[in-house]
Every structure is written in structure tokens, then in C-alpha cells.
Amino acid sequence: MKKQNLTGTMNPYLKFLIDYSVPIIISLLVAFAIPLSGLSGKYFIKELTIRLSRNSFLILALLIPVMAGMGMNFGIVLGAMAGEIGIIFVTDWGIVGLPSMLLAMLISTPIAILLGYFAGIVLNRAKGREMVTGFMLGFFMNGIYQLVVLYGMGNIIPISNSKILLPRGYGIRNAISLMGIRQVMDKFIPLKIGGILIPIGTILVIASLCIFIVWFKKTKLGQDMRTVGQDNEVARAAGINVEKTRILSIVISTVLACYGQIIFLQNIGTMNTYNSHEQVGVFAIAALLVGGASVAKANIFNVFIGVILFHTMFIVSPRAGKAIIGQAQLGEYFRVFVSYGVIAFSLALYAWRKRVEKENERRKAMAFKRMLLQNNNTAEGDKL
Amino acid sequence: MRKRIIIRITLIVVLILMGISLYTIGKEHKVLIDNKDISMGGLTYNADTAYNVRVDNLEIGLLEKDERKAVKVVGASHKIVVEEIKNKISTGEKHEKKFKLKINENVTINLPAMVNNMDKWIEKIKN
Amino acid sequence: MKEKVKNIIENVGLPRIIIFFFLVSLFVLAPFVGISLSTSINDVIVRLSMNGILVLSLVPMVKSGCGLNFGLQLGIIAGLLGAVISIEMEATGFVGFFMAMGIAIFIAVILGFFYGVLLNKIKGDEMVVATYVGFSSVSLMCIFWLILPFKSPNMIWAYGGSGLRTTINTQGYWFHVLTDFLQIKIGSHIIFPTGTLLFFALLCFLVWAFFRTKIGTSIDAAGSNPDYARSCGVNVDKMRIISVILSTVITAIGILVYEESFGFVQLYMAPLYMAFPAIAALLLGGASVGKASIKNVIIGAFLFQGILTMTPSVINNIIKSDMSESIRIVVSNGMIVYALTRKSKVRS
Numbered sequence: 001m002k003k004q005n006l007t008g009t010m011n012p013y014l015k016f017l018i019d020y021s022v023p024i025i026i027s028l029l030v031a032f033a034i035p036l037s038g039l040s041g042k043y044f045i046k047e048l049t050i051r052l053s054r055n056s057f058l059i060l061a062l063l064i065p066v067m068a069g070m071g072m073n074f075g076i077v078l079g080a081m082a083g084e085i086g087i088i089f090v091t092d093w094g095i096v097g098l099p100s101m102l103l104a105m106l107i108s109t110p111i112a113i114l115l116g117y118f119a120g121i122v123l124n125r126a127k128g129r130e131m132v133t134g135f136m137l138g139f140f141m142n143g144i145y146q147l148v149v150l151y152g153m154g155n156i157i158p159i160s161n162s163k164i165l166l167p168r169g170y171g172i173r174n175a176i177s178l179m180g181i182r183q184v185m186d187k188f189i190p191l192k193i194g195g196i197l198i199p200i201g202t203i204l205v206i207a208s209l210c211i212f213i214v215w216f217k218k219t220k221l222g223q224d225m226r227t228v229g230q231d232n233e234v235a236r237a238a239g240i241n242v243e244k245t246r247i248l249s250i251v252i253s254t255v256l257a258c259y260g261q262i263i264f265l266q267n268i269g270t271m272n273t274y275n276s277h278e279q280v281g282v283f284a285i286a287a288l289l290v291g292g293a294s295v296a297k298a299n300i301f302n303v304f305i306g307v308i309l310f311h312t313m314f315i316v317s318p319r320a321g322k323a324i325i326g327q328a329q330l331g332e333y334f335r336v337f338v339s340y341g342v343i344a345f346s347l348a349l350y351a352w353r354k355r356v357e358k359e360n361e362r363r364k365a366m367a368f369k370r371m372l373l374q375n376n377n378t379a380e381g382d383k384l
Numbered sequence: 385m386r387k388r389i390i391i392r393i394t395l396i397v398v399l400i401l402m403g404i405s406l407y408t409i410g411k412e413h414k415v416l417i418d419n420k421d422i423s424m425g426g427l428t429y430n431a432d433t434a435y436n437v438r439v440d441n442l443e444i445g446l447l448e449k450d451e452r453k454a455v456k457v458v459g460a461s462h463k464i465v466v467e468e469i470k471n472k473i474s475t476g477e478k479h480e481k482k483f484k485l486k487i488n489e490n491v492t493i494n495l496p497a498m499v500n501n502m503d504k505w506i507e508k509i510k511n
Numbered sequence: 512m513k514e515k516v517k518n519i520i521e522n523v524g525l526p527r528i529i530i531f532f533f534l535v536s537l538f539v540l541a542p543f544v545g546i547s548l549s550t551s552i553n554d555v556i557v558r559l560s561m562n563g564i565l566v567l568s569l570v571p572m573v574k575s576g577c578g579l580n581f582g583l584q585l586g587i588i589a590g591l592l593g594a595v596i597s598i599e600m601e602a603t604g605f606v607g608f609f610m611a612m613g614i615a616i617f618i619a620v621i622l623g624f625f626y627g628v629l630l631n632k633i634k635g636d637e638m639v640v641a642t643y644v645g646f647s648s649v650s651l652m653c654i655f656w657l658i659l660p661f662k663s664p665n666m667i668w669a670y671g672g673s674g675l676r677t678t679i680n681t682q683g684y685w686f687h688v689l690t691d692f693l694q695i696k697i698g699s700h701i702i703f704p705t706g707t708l709l710f711f712a713l714l715c716f717l718v719w720a721f722f723r724t725k726i727g728t729s730i731d732a733a734g735s736n737p738d739y740a741r742s743c744g745v746n747v748d749k750m751r752i753i754s755v756i757l758s759t760v761i762t763a764i765g766i767l768v769y770e771e772s773f774g775f776v777q778l779y780m781a782p783l784y785m786a787f788p789a790i791a792a793l794l795l796g797g798a799s800v801g802k803a804s805i806k807n808v809i810i811g812a813f814l815f816q817g818i819l820t821m822t823p824s825v826i827n828n829i830i831k832s833d834m835s836e837s838i839r840i841v842v843s844n845g846m847i848v849y850a851l852t853r854k855s856k857v858r859s
Contacts, residue, residue: 106406126851344646
């Protein structure tokens with residue numbers, strides 16, 4: 001039964017290794033694979049700038065539920081779907097440029113709030129199982145999304161732009177060109193350094209979100225969420241409406257994810273109507289975990305370090321695979337494996353440590369009780 | 385309590401107004417430009433020269449006789465500038481007109497009519 | 512009377528009732544839209560025999576308190592390995608089939624053991640970790656399917672020369688060995704897959720009997736009340752590992768039966784989401800995260816396959832469009848979400 005003492009009285013170096021085992025392993029893998037891939041430094045800088053500006057907002061959306069003790073919010077997929085619906089409408093109406101992106105954000109916000117609220121209620125009813133439920137909820141919503149977008153649009157929901165409809169007259173096409181909205185935020189204040197486009201607009205937005213998150217943590221609501229995240233009972237005793245706070249954290253996260261997906265799509269310029277949001281949850285969460293976050297603790301550094309490490313691995317894998325075995329396909333499977341594996345490993349590590357700590361608490365409580373009883377007995381003995 | 389409701393309703397109204405203005409500012413319209421003969425009320429205006437066309441500072445190019453070009457513009461108010469070109473050289477004659485587009489409006493502009501300051505130089509395209 | 516109805520609705524669960532009536536209405540509508548009822552029922556029975564064992568495999572782990580086996584893919588991988596190795600050795604017919612099963616069971620025991628040890632270390636969070644362990648193992652196996660030295664020309668890429676194909680045809684090996692066994696033909700359209708059904712029934716019976724043995728009841732006790740079981744001298748951890756191994760083995764057998772009936776061995780990413788339909792079916796049959804029985808398996812598999820079969824044919828004829836895929840996603844995942852949100856017994 002050695003394990004009980006592990007987390008409490010561990011050698012600090014060992015603790016660091018275990019806490020950050022995921023980023024360390026990934027860093028090693030990446031360091032190994034970069035030279036194999038044969039890609040230039042300039043290529044990396046260019047790719048990473050793009051990916052950082054494209055994905056960071058989405059991953060930042062994951063931070064608030066972690067704060068509130070909801071774990072990894074697999075339900076950000078719902079926010080992504082809301083954003084896509086906004087984009088579909090804006091494209092249908094023929095709006096272009098920055099106004100189109102802002103309008104898409106505007107109309108998808110109520111949808112995101114609604115979906116987030118629904119997700120929050122469902123997750124509240126599955127306390128202790130939030131992550132699995134969130135995960136399955138994402139799949140479930142995908143089905144509803146399909147029913148709405150593939151069958152409802154053009155039918156019950158009026159869509160006039162025939163370019164985005166399927167030949168049969170209703171249902172949105174598989175891939176929609178977003179030329180009108182392409183890179184509007186990225187190019188908002190155009191700046192080119194050494195041939196690389198620096199997306200000032202997007203960077204400003206991401207920076208504002210970071211500032212918002214830091215500020216939010218200091219507000220009463222933020223503090224309430226942190227208390228709820230620490231311990232439900234303590235929060236309840238302090239007068240905090242635990243259920244409402246949890247739901248609110250999910251709503252905020254969903255809305256942020258909605259905007260994040262719109263930012264993501266404006267960078268890419270095309271939307272895969274039915275696939276774009278599928279891997280959003282997995283990749284965002286994997287990136288966050290690779291950045292050193294855990295189910296209970298995640299901060300802004302985790303987000304950016306995570307994006308850099310995770311996406312470098314993403315870029316490098318196919319080529320490294322080709323260099324090692326001669327098949328790029330190997331690298332692709334490898335990076336899918338790493339994405340899933342990272343999540344499995346982090347979750348297992350977290351669950352294991354949670355159990356060990358719980359055991360520790362229990363033993364401590366039992367020992368304390370025993371001590372109390374002993375004291376009582378000696379007191380009694382004294383009296384006699 | 386009252387104050388909260390008022391604030392919320394104001395917020396919603398503001399958002400709706402923002403939405404409408406974004407829609408108007410960002411809406412794409414199609415503008416067709418014709419350099420064709422046009423007859424109105426008994427009078428005929430011939431398209432006998434080429435014109436160099438600019439819309440909103442975007443160079444559309446040369447429109448020869450009987451040519452038609454299509455342009456996408458964004459927003460409500462626009463400006464079109466035409467320069468007469470005879471034998472590949474500009475004659476120096478310029479015409480400029482401003483026009484406003486309503487939501488969902490697509491228009492056709494006829495160059496001879498415009499150059500001659502006719503009323504119906506610009507017409508809505510009926511879908 | 513109203514009280515009784517209310518009780519039933521609460522116990523059975525509104526979604527299940529809705530789905531049941533939905534299915535009944537589909538059956539009723541079928542003849543009116545030109546779908547032959549007998550063919551449909553035959554289809555459902557065939558699919559039931561194909562998928563039933565996978566649903567059955569979930570039962571041991573639910574009983575032991577490990578929750579729903581989202582890591583089903585591990586057992587499937589064992590089965591796939593068995594199939595592929597058996598085909599590599601050019602074994603055909605029943606011999607080939609049972610050889611595949613033997614290899615698969617062997618691998619499943621090993622995988623199940625490690626899987627069980629892992630689950631024991633993370634009691635309380637099994638499901639979410641299992642999901643991702645399952646996903647990562649499928650992706651890991653993708654790498655292996657590519658590089659393992661298989662040579663059978665039936666299985667490797669034609670031009671590349673190395674690495675297994677995505678789908679491998681079992682025709683000529685052991686396609687339909689069970690299905691054709693004791694086949695009963697009724698009329699020209701109805702083919703009763705007696706062999707497969709008998710096999711499914713046999714396994715159901717074995718599982719049912721197992722849980723009446725000493726080990727079986729210990730597993731049950733470990734699942735419903737671990738502390739009490741421990742005080743009775745039951746090694747809860749060991750029971751959980753046994754149940755996981757059992758589940759994984761049954762899964763391996765189940766995927767082989769599926770392949771034998773379907774005709775193809777599907778490698779690479781195909782098994783990724785295979786856990787969900789099985790879990791949804793089990794839940795549809797009345798099981799919950801903490802409780803499952805053979806009854807749930809049979810009822811659930813029948814209902815689920817019923818929906819899967821009837822929805823495309825009936826609804827497509829009415830609405831002239833193929834909504835079945837989306838409906839399937841909504842029904843199966845919705846069922847799982849619903850089950851996850853039901854209040855269950857508190858386990859320590």
C-alpha cells in the first residue's frame with residue numbers, strides 16, 4: 001500500500017515530472033521528430049502563427065468550466081455548431097467582410113446560450129460523470145444539428161442562396177466556400193513580417209479574451225465558480241447557488257466556443273458543414289492537456305504552450321512517419337493516436353490521483369477520529 | 385427590478401439595431417453595367433464609344449460597345465466614375481454619379497443613359 | 512390506475528416508452544408504404560443475431576460495477592487480430608472460424624487483464640477513461656495494421672504490397688459458416704439464420720448460468736455493494752478484473768460473429784465508435800449504469816436493431832429522403848445521455 005503516500009510527501013522533482021508528464025513526453029517526441037521531418041524553421045513559424053491565431057480562442061473557452069469543477073468541457077462542440085449555423089445564415093444572406101463575421105457572431109449567440117443552458121442542465125443531472133455525458137451530448141447534438149441543417153434548412157428554415165443548398169433543393173451542401181468572410185479578422189490590420197501574415201485583428205481579440213478571463217477570475221462570479229470547483233458543499237454553505245453557477249460556466253464556455261469556431265472558420269475560408277465541428281472537442285482538449293493542464297487545473301499558459309506543442313506534433317507527424325517507415329499515413333495515424341492517448345493518459349492520471357487523495361483523506365479522518373476517542377478515554381480515566 | 389428589465393430590453397434593442405446595421409453595411413449587391421443602345425420615350429441613345437469604368441475606386445476596366453460587365457459591391461452607398469475613351473485614348477470627358485442601394489436590391493446601369501443624364505440610367509433588376 | 516401508469520413511466524423511463532411506440536408505429540406503417548413486414552422482421556432477426564453478442568458483452572462489467580464498457584474496442588481488436596491471423600493461415604470453414612475465435616480469446620484475456628488492472632486504479636471514473644483508452648488503441652492498431660508482416664494476398668494492398676487493406680472479405684474463408692448452419696428457408700425471402708441465433712442463445716445462456724455460480728454471484732455482490740462484499744470476504748478488485756476479462760472475451764467472440772454474418776473484416780478506424788450502438792442497445796432494453804441483465808440484452812438489441820432496420824425503409828418511403836442516419840445518431844446517443852443523467856445508487 002505504498003501509493004497512499006505518493007502525492008502527499010513526494011519528492012518535488014518527481015511531483016513535477018508526474019504533474020507535467022504529458023507536456024514532457026510530447027516535447028521529447030516533437031524534439032525527436034522535428035529533424036526527421038526536414039521542415040525549415042521558417043515553415044514552422046509561419047504554420048504555428050496561423051494555428052495559434054486560429055485555435056487559441058476555442059481552447060481558451062475550455063478554461064472556465066475547469067475553474068468551476070466541471071472538468072474538460074466536451075460540450076464545446078455545441079458552441080461550435082451554433083457558430084456554424086450563424087455562418088450558414090450570413091453566407092445565405094450574402095453578407096461579406098468584417099460585418100458578416102460580426103453578424104454571424106451576433107445571431108449565433110442566442111443559439112449558443114440556449115445550447116449551453118441545455119448542456120448545463122444535463123451536466124448538472126450527471127454529477128460525477130460530467131465528462132462522459134458531455135462527450136455523448138456532443139454526439140447527440142450532432143444528430144440534431146444534422147436534422148436541422150441537412151433536412152430543415154431550405155425546407156422549414158428559409159434559405160434563398162441556391163449555391164449553398166444541395167441539388168435536391170433542401171439541405172446545406174457538404175462544403176461551403178466562405179470567400180466573403182475569409183480572413184477578415186486576420187487581415188483587419190494587415191501586417192507582414194518577412195512574408196508571414198501577422199493576423200493582428202485575431203491576436204487583439206485573443207488578447208482581449210485572455211484579459212477577460214483574468215479579470216473574470218477576480219469578479220464575484222469568478223470567485224464563486226472557483227469555490228464551487230473546490231468543494232460543492234462548502235460553496236453551498238457559503239450561500240452560492242451551486243447549480244446555477246455550474247450552468248453559467250457552461251453557458252459562457254459554449255458562447256466562447258461559438259465565437260472561437262467562427263474565428264477558426266474565417267481563417268480557413270471553407271466550412272465542412274458536417275465535419276468541421278466533429279473533432280473540435282477532442283483536439284482542443286488534447287491540446288490543453290498537452291499544455292500541462294489537468295482536469296482540475298488549467299490556465300492561460302497551458303493553452304498557448306499546448307497549441308504550440310500539439311500543433312507542432314501535428315505538422316511533424318506525417319513527414320516523420322514517411323521518413324521512418326516510408327508511409328506518411330503512419331504519421332497521420334500516429335497523431336490521432338497521440339491526441340486520443342494524451343486524453344486517456346491525462347484522465348487516467350487525474351482519476352488515479354483523485355482516488356489516492358481520497359484514500360489519504362479517509363485515512364486521515366479515521367486517524368483523527370481514533371485520536372479523539374483516545375483523548376476522550378484518557379480524559380475519562382483522569383476524571384476517575 | 386424595473387431597472388433590470390429596462391436595461392435588458394434596451395440591450396436587446398441595441399443588439400437588434402446593431403444586427404440590422406451590420407446586415408446593411410455588409411450586404412453584397414450585384415451591379416450590371418451595360419454599354420448598349422437604349423431607347424426611352426421615343427429617344428434613342430447610342431452607345432458609340434468605349435468607356436473606362438470605376439466603381440467605388442475599384443477599376444472595372446474598359447467597356448466596349450455592346451459589352452456588359454458584372455460587379456459585386458458591398459454596402460449601401462456607391463459611386464461610379466466613367467471616362468470616355470475614343471480610339472484607345474481618353475478624351476478627358478468624365479462622368480460621375482452616386483447611387484444608393486436598398487437591402488436585397490440589385491441594379492443595372494446603362495452607360496449611354498447615364499452619360500446623357502437621363503433619369504432612368506439606373507434600374508432595379510427584378511428577380 | 513393513474514398511479515400505476517405513472518409508476519411504470521417513471522421506472523421504465525419516458526424515452527424508452529417513446530422509442531418503443533415509435534418502433535411499433537413503424538411496424539404498423541410498414542405494409543402501407545409497401546414494405547414487406549415479413550422481410551423486415553427477418554432483417555431485424557438477422558441483425559439481432561449479428562449484434563447481440565456485442566451487447567451481451569457489456570453485462571459482466573455493468574454487474575461488477577465498472578459501468579458501461581466504453582472501451583469495447585479492446586475486445587474488438589482482439590477479435591480482429593484473431594480473424595486476420597486465421598485468414599493469414601489460410602484456414603477455412605468452421606476450422607478457420609474457431610481458430611480465429613481461439614486466438615481472439617487468448618488475446619482478449621491478456622488485453623482484458625491489463626484493462627481490468629487499469630480500471631481498478633481509477634474506480635469511479637472508468638467510463639471516460641475507457642472511452643479514450645478505446646479510441647487510442649484503435650488508432651494505435653491502425654499503425655500496426657500497416658506495419659505488421661502479413662502476406663496473404665487476400666488481405667494486403669494490391670499495388671503497395673505491404674500493410675493490410677481497410678476491409679477484408681471473409682468470403683471463401685468462413686463467411687456465413689454459422690448463418691448457413693441449419694438454415695431454415697421460409698418462402699423465397701425469409702432466411703432464418705439459425706446457426707447464428709443458436710450461438711447467440713447459447714452464449715446468453717452461458718452468461719446467465721455463469722452469474723449463478725459462486726464467482727458470478729461474487730461479481731454481482733462486488734458491483735452492487737463493494738463494502739458489504741468485502742466484508743464477506745470477496746476480493747472486489749479480483750472480481751472486477753475477472754468481469755473485465757469476461758467482457759472483453761465475449762466482445763471478441765461477438766465481433767467475429769458479426770464479421771461472419773456481415774462478410775467483411777473491418778480494420779483501421781472502423782471500430783472507433785462501435786461501443787456506442789451496443790451501449791445504446793443495452794440501455795434501451797432497460798439497463799442502467801449500475802444494473803444489467805440478459806433480459807435487457809435481448810429486448811434492447813431487438814428494439815435497437817428494429818429502429819435501425821425500420822427507420823430507413825419506412826421513413827424514406829414516406830418523406831422521400833434518407834433521414835435514418837441522423838435519427839439513428841439522435842436515438843442511440845440520446846439514450847446514452849439519458850441513462851447517464853439518471854440518479855443511480857451511490858457507490859463508494
